[in-house]
Amino acid sequence: MGWQEAIAATVAGLGYELVDVERAQRGLLRVTIDRMPGRVYRGAGGVDDDGEAVTVDDCEQVTRQLQYALEVEGLEYARLEVSSPGLDRPLKREADYARFAGQAVALVLKQPFQGRKSWQGVLSATAEGGWSLAFKDGKAEQVLGFTFAEVREARLVPVVDFKGRKSKTKTLGDGGTGAESAAPATDGG
Structure with a gap:
C-alpha cells in the first residue's frame, strides 16, 4: 500500500471523507x-456531536492516526497539516x-x-446523467448544462448570514463582566 492509499484508508477508517491531499514545499x-453527512461524531469530553462542520478535535484525531500510518509507510514529511475544507469547499468527485x-x-x-x-449558480443533476447550473442573467433565469469531465474546478459558494446572528451582549449590571460582548444589540432593521 502506498502513502496515498494509507492516508485514504486511515481517514475513511475514522469515519471522515478525504477531500484532498497535497504535498507542498518544505516537506x-x-x-x-x-x-x-448524517453521522454523529464523538466530540470533546465524550459528548456526541452531529454538526456538519469539522472541529479541532476531528483534526487532532485524524492527525494522530495519520502520524502512525505514515510512519509505517515510511513517508518522510516535515510537517503534517490536517484541516477542514472551509466554507468554499472544493468539489473534486462526482459524489461531491x-x-x-x-x-x-x-x-x-x-x-x-x-x-x-x-460560472456561478445553483447545482443540480440532469436526467441525462450530467449536471446543470441555474443562474440569473440580468432578470432571466438561465441554465448551463455540463458534464463532470468539462469542469476544471468547482467550489461551494460561501453563504454567510450575519442577520441571523444573536447578540451576546451582557452588561456589568446583570452579572456579566463585559468581556463577553460580541456586538452592540441591533434590531437589524
Whole structure:
C-alpha cells in the first residue's frame, strides 16, 4: 500500500471523507477532511456531536492516526497539516456534486462557453446523467448544462448570514463582566 492509499484508508477508517491531499514545499503534507453527512461524531469530553462542520478535535484525531500510518509507510514529511475544507469547499468527485446538489457553486470550465469559463449558480443533476447550473442573467433565469469531465474546478459558494446572528451582549449590571460582548444589540432593521 502506498502513502496515498494509507492516508485514504486511515481517514475513511475514522469515519471522515478525504477531500484532498497535497504535498507542498518544505516537506508540508496537507490533508483536507470533511465530515460524512448524517453521522454523529464523538466530540470533546465524550459528548456526541452531529454538526456538519469539522472541529479541532476531528483534526487532532485524524492527525494522530495519520502520524502512525505514515510512519509505517515510511513517508518522510516535515510537517503534517490536517484541516477542514472551509466554507468554499472544493468539489473534486462526482459524489461531491451529488452531495451538494441544490447549493450555490462556482465553477471553471476547461473550455469557454459563450466566451466565459467561470460560472456561478445553483447545482443540480440532469436526467441525462450530467449536471446543470441555474443562474440569473440580468432578470432571466438561465441554465448551463455540463458534464463532470468539462469542469476544471468547482467550489461551494460561501453563504454567510450575519442577520441571523444573536447578540451576546451582557452588561456589568446583570452579572456579566463585559468581556463577553460580541456586538452592540441591533434590531437589524
